[in-house]
Structures are given as C-alpha cells and as structure tokens.
Amino acid sequence: MSNLHKAEAHGVSPVLEVRDLSVSLVGDNSIGVVRCVSFAVRPGETVCVVGESGSGKSVTSFAVMGLLSPNELACSGGEILLEGENVLQAGPERLRALRASTMAMIFQEPMSALNPVETVGKQIEEVLSIHKNQSKRERRERVLAMLEAVHLPDPKRIYNSYPHQLSGGQRQRVVICIALILEPKLLIADEPTTALDVTTQKQILLLIRELQEKHNTAVLFITHDFGVVADIADRVVVMNRGEVVEVGSREQILSAPRERYTRMLISSVPSLQPEPREPNDNEIVLAVSGLSKTYDQRRFWKKEHVVHAAADIDLTLRKGEILAVVGESGSGKSTVARCIVRLQDPSAREITICGENMATVRGQALHQMRKRVQMVFQDPFRSLNPRVSVGESIIEGLINFGTPHKTACQRARDLMHLVGLPADALERFPHQFSGGQRQRICIARALAPEPDVLIADEAVSALDVSVQAQVLALLDDIRMKTSVGVLFITHDLRVAAQICDTIMVMRQGRMVEFGPAAEILTAPRQAYTQALLDAAPGRHWDFQKFGPIQ
Amino acid sequence: MISYILKRVIATLPVMLMVAIVVFAILRLTPGDPAAILAGDDASGEQLERIRQMMGLDQPILTQLYVWVRQLLTGDLGVSLLSNTPVIQMIGARVGPTLSLALSTIIFTVLVAVPMGVIAARRPGGWLDRTVMTFSVLGFSIPTFVVGYLLIYWLALKLGWFPVQGYAPLAKGVWPYAQRLILPTLALSGIYIALVARMTRSSVMDVMGEDFIRTARAKGATEWSVLLRHALRNAAVPIVTVIGIGIASLITGVVVTESVFNLPGLGRLVVEAVLARDYPVIQGLILLFSFTYILINLLVDVLYTAFDPRIRY
Secondary structure (H helix, E strand, O other): OHHHHHHHHOOOOOOEEEEEEEEEEOOEEEEEEEEEEEEEEOOOOEEEEEOOOOOOHHHHHHHHHOOOOOOOEEEEEEEEEEOOEEOOOOOHHHHHHHEOOOEEEEOOOHHHHOOOOOOHHHHHHHHHHHHOOOOHHHHHHHHHHHHHHOOOOOHHHHHOOOHHHOOHHHHHHHHHHHHHOOOOOEEEEEOOOOOOOHHHHHHHHHHHHHHHHHHOOEEEEEEOOHHHHHHHOOEEEEEEOOEEEEEEEHHHHHHOOOOHHHHHHHHOOOOOOOOOOOOOOOOEEEEEEEEEEEEEEOOOOOOOEEEEEEEEEEEEEEOOOEEEEEOOOOOOHHHHHHHHOOOOOOOEOOEEEOOEEOOOOOHHHHHHHHOOEEEEOOOOOOOOOOOOOHHHHHHHHHHHOOOOHHHHHHHHHHHHHHOOOOHHHHHOOHHHOOHHHHHHHHHHHHHOOOOOEEEEEOOOOOOOHHHHHHHHHHHHHHHHHHOOEEEEEEOOHHHHHHHOOEEEEEEOOEEEEEEEHHHHHHOOOOHHHHHHHHHOOOOOEEHHHOEEOO | OHHHHHHHHHHHHHHHHHHHHHHHHHHHHOOOOHHHHHHOOOOOHHHHHHHHHHHOOOOOHHHHHHHHHHHHHOOOOOEOOOOOOEHHHHHHHHHHHHHHHHHHHHHHHHHHHHHHHHHHHHOOOOHHHHHHHHHHHHHHHOOHHHHHHHHHHHHHHHOOOOOOOOOOOHHHOHHHHHHHHHHHHHHHHHHHHHHHHHHHHHHHHHHHOOHHHHHHHHOOOOHHHHHHHHHHHHHHHHHHHHHHHHHHHHHHHHHHHHHHOOOOOHHHHHHHHHHOOOHHHHHHHHHHHHHHHHHHHHHHHHHHHHHOOOOOO
C-alpha cells in the first residue's frame, strides 16, 4: 500500500492501461464479448476486476496476455498499453518476448495449468531458458531460490516432483514461481484461489501480496469473490455483460457503490454473522450415529492401505431444520451425504430416518426408503438429463413409486409454483434454462416424492452470488412451507451462516465441532473452526450493510 | 520401475501358458482322429498307428499336455510332417525377412506418421492438415497388395530403381538388403502411417486444448516448443497404443506383402503350412505369433510409464 501511495504521489505512469478495449467473436464483429473497457494498473497496485460469470473479466485478462483463442475471439478495437507499448500491435515474436518477462499470468486451476508429465522444476526452468542466456547450473539455482521464495518446503524434492505429487496449494505456488521468476512488471491473476480451500487461499493471497511488495509488481486480479476484493484490492473494476459498470477505490465501491448493479451484487454476498434463529424442537427426521466409511486399496503384493473418508459421525436433523456440514475438500462431507442416501454403503453405522434404519435395508425395502431422502447436486448443468423434458425429470421419481401420471403432473405444476418457475417450464428442456433456474428445477425434482430429508451437496457453489442469494432464499422458504429437514453440505461459511440453524464442522473425515450456527460462528470452541473463520476472506466487512462489521 | 517391469513380465507367464494350452487343444478338439486327418484318406491302419505313436496320441490327454509343455520349454516345437525338419529350424530359416520387414515398417511408420500428425494438428483445417488427412484416407482405403503392385509397376518395372521381388540377407551387403526391403516397406506402411498420423493428429489436438498449453504460451514459448515439448509427450499414450495395435496386426499384412514381393518369410510359411495341412508347423507359428503379441503388449505397457509418470500399476 505504501508503494502505491508513493506511486500516486509521484505521478508514476501506469504499467498497464487498457483503453476502450473491445473483443468480439471471430467472423462476427456485431457480437461484443467485451465492449469499450478501460482501466489502468499502476506499479505496486492491486486492481480487482470483479464480476459474475459471463461478465468478460477473464476475456479481458486473456486479451492483455494475447492468449485469446485465435479461432474464437479477437480484439476488435481499442488499445492495451503495457508500459506505453500497444500489445495489440505487437507481432507474435514481440508478444512472446513480453510474456513472463514483463507480463505474467497465474490461473484458476493449478493442476491443469501445469504439464502433468514434466517435473515442476523443469517447467519453471523453461521460462529461464526461453528468456535468458544462463548456464544449466545457474538456471537450476535460480529455480531452487524461487521455490524457496514461495515458501515451498524442501525445494530440492519439489524440483523433481511431478504436479500430481503436490497438494493444490503447492501447485499454485509452483504456478506463481513460473509467473514471477523473471520479476515481471505486471501480474495477471485469473481467479487464482477459486479452486483452493479457504485456509490455502489465505496463504496464497498473502504470498502474492508479499512478492508484490518485494518487487513493486502491478497486480490485475480477476475474481468473483467480494470477500477477496475486501481483503486485497486497492482499486476495483466492476464488470457486467462485457462492460465496465463502475471503477473506484476499494472503500468507495464497498461502502458507497454508485451503480445499482454494484449495490445489488455486493448486497448479495451472504453475511458471516448468523441471523438469530428460533430453537427447533420438532421431531427428529434423521439420526446418524457412528457412521464410518473406509476405503481400502488392496495391492497385489503390498498390504492394504486404509483411508478413513468418514469416521464415527453422529448427527441429528429435525423437521424444518437446516444443518450445514462444513469442511474443506477431502474432509468427508460429501461421503457422509452419499452414505446417508445410500449412494455408497457405509462401513459401520446406524442411520435412522423417521425411526427406520437406512443403513442396513436392502432390495425392495431400500427402494421404498429412497423417497424419504432426496438429493440436490452441485452442478445443475450436469445433474439434469439433457434429452428429457423438465416435467418428465420431475415426475419420474413419482411414477417409479406408483403415483398415477395425472396426479404426478399436477404435483409437478405445484412444485414449479413452489420454486418460482412458470408451469409451462415443464414442457421445456434443461438447456433452455439458466444455471439458477436449473437448480430450482433440481430442487423441485428432489421435493417431488415429499421427502423427509433433503440433502443439498454444495447446491449453490456453482452459482453466481446474485443467483446464489435467490436459491438460498428459496431453500429457506421451502423449509418453512414443507418443513423438510435439510442437510446442507458446503465449503462456504458465509452460505452456512446465511441459512443454517446448526453447523457441523468436519476435518479429515472426523467431526470437529457440532452446535447451533450462532455459537459455532461467533464463539467456536475448536481451534480448527477458528482457523476456518479467520481464513474466510472479507470477514471484517458486512457486505449487506456496506460497512465494517461492528 | 524395475519392480514394475518385473511384475508385468511375471504376469504374462500365465497368459503364455494359457496360449500354449489353447494351441494344444486346437488339434485335439478337431472332430475325428487327428492322426487320420494327418495321414490322409488312403492310409493303412498300420500307418495310422505309427502316426499316433509319433504324435503321442496313444497317451492319456494329460500326459500329452505335459509332454507338449515340456517340449515347449526346451524350445522343441515338433517336426514338420512335410519336410521332416524340426519346426524351430524352419521358423529360424524364415524369420529374417519377416523381422526385417516388420521392423523397417514400424520405424518408417513412426518417422513419417508422427511428424505428419503433429504438422496437421498445428493448424487444424489448414492446407497441410487437409493434405495429411487426404493421404490418410487413401492409406486406409487402398489395399496393401494394390499399393504393392503399383509400386512394382512404377518404381521397379518402369524406372528400374528396385528389383521386382526377392530377398537378400544382410550378410550379402547393406545395399542389396535395403534395396529389396524398400518397396515392401512402402507398400505395407501405407495403412499404418494413415492410422498413426490420424491418431497423432487427434490426440495432439486434444492436448492443445488443455490449460497447461496456455501456461506454456504465457511463458513465452514458441508454437513449435508448445507442440513438441508440451503437447506431443502428453499425447503419447494413445499414439503408443495405436502403434502397438498396428504392430500386432502387422502379421496379417506381412502374409499379403510377402506373397506380393515373394519374400521367403514367415507369412509365406503360414500360407504354405496351411495349404499343406502341416499341423506342427501351424501350431508352432500360432504360438510364435501369440507370444509376439504378448511381448508387444508388455512393451507398450512399459512405454506408458516412460511417457506418463502418473501411470503406476
């Protein structure tokens, strides 16, 4: 920050200046994917470009790097000035020389951003061999120093490792090495922490900040997460449908946005402060005790290796209650859900749903139990059969359980009304709906057989914040109207705070903490829960009230 | 790595035994008396009995199997009914031309087809790509013997660059050896070049859509370096698979090509043995070809791990 103020005070010229940039589909100039976008990034400054999916934020960043896929998108107007040089005019050779040395990029998914069949050391070294005339030994030493600088343990071992042998956070550190080894003036970070767990995200954000301060790098940070914006941005560019809605300092955008769209977007971010909830003493619809699931890998020669995906999980869910199962990736939260619906068979267990044991039923009895528990999945684009009409998807379960066709259709129409979609949606096919609408359809489908328990596995994670807010409101509404018990699996504490009565925190297959949402989120007893809360980006900001949390 | 290869080798042993038993069974399961089939229609009872004894058919079936496997382990494949020479010697005498033809075809295919595929994948839809794809369709659709006769007509008869047919062992000098291999190799490679070039093109194109290709470009790597260093090695596994399958099916191709170019190889031996109903020779050849298949599969599996460090069984 101090660097930034110095830069502004001395009137330092920006590292990157985008002027009236337009990007359109190849062969059709009339369709602008990005239209007349302008902003600037100065040395030492972090500019966050924030927007929902389809806003053109990633396209803009790829245009700067000259990495738009040549057969699909092309810049159709404006200029991109990198230290005063228009990169849109630069030939392929010049562009290659600028990449990594003057402008560099880190990507969303570190696993796929690295070549899986080459050691990470060689991949970092490649940058040096492209741009510098150094001996093999010098290159190797520089790479090891860089691995050290991004705080990777045992750089020599990491140097010879393949990407699949590293964790997600370590891989992203390697990608950062590749981007920053030549100390570029501009770093473009395209959602670099979206695929990472919160605690890892916090470390990566700190690392980017540390390296930025060391070399006074200008950072263009693409994100959809206002929490991250609140933590790292100096200035913010809000984009929507290919256009810049608003540009301003972090304080101005977060506390006094001028545009209605920005205001809507920011107020959609769920608050970490749980709303006060009435204690729920309805009857118990789901009781799980001692649920365990182990996977063992049997090898031909070696002895088997046992993984405890879930160990000794106890939980109870009451009518009309929303229980969040919160944890990072690999914590076993989805395993618990899958065992309860019996998509997987638990290893040791007792799962009682309205008094009947779900864990051991088989055959016809299991079939009958299926309608008591229904599930909503993460990705609404893949969880609906694209060749079956929405109506048929919804009534399929009912028909399977012997409901007459006419009654089932009537129920489907009622459900459409319940989830806020028009009844004629039943005739249409999934591809004709947006992501949020599809998730509504999935919820309607799950509710069709009037289940006692609804399991939502990361059901809002794939949705943009504004749509997410609507779907969360819908779930809350449905809970009130139908008093179904909801088991809500999520990695996002904000979402949990928004709609849950109780929270269970999981880590490495074990339950860390279980209790009322207000208690867990404001006065956690376990250090791990506290660490999760601390890592949640933007935890000091109340987005709905446009001010810091009191 | 070594332990992995060792494991794979040990795992092929039961497969080889199965093959041996099946080959053994083929003759025994043939309807009627194999000795009668071997002896022909006008053999006397005494002759039949002699053949039975010679083949060990008067022994119990398990004893026969035991003897057969034991013979195999010592490399004894029996004696040809027609020429009375040991089968193993006959194979030894004919293996040279076939092995030469197969090796030269594989090497030529890989050297030509992989670069063709990469060049085609560089600009999908460009003129180079379309040329490669056209050639590939031709390679698939024109039968080997047609290509063979066309090459003979044009390069051997018209231009006189190569001999029309025949084979010269390496001992007679490199040029005579190579001169007689070039035409059969060209004829036989066509279809494999088509196959491997197509596979290389499509799997390189698949890889070119991956995120790490974008990372490589963001590093400032040249397009050739992106193609060769990052894309090709990641595309290697399907390419190696197809080459492996190609080699396995080469054996059929060899039979035709050897007939067209009159090469005294194993393909011709198969034809001769089948026509003469020389069962021990047929048995020996089936065994040899099966073992070759198994070895090629083993080799392909080992190559996978060399190309992709994620593959560990």
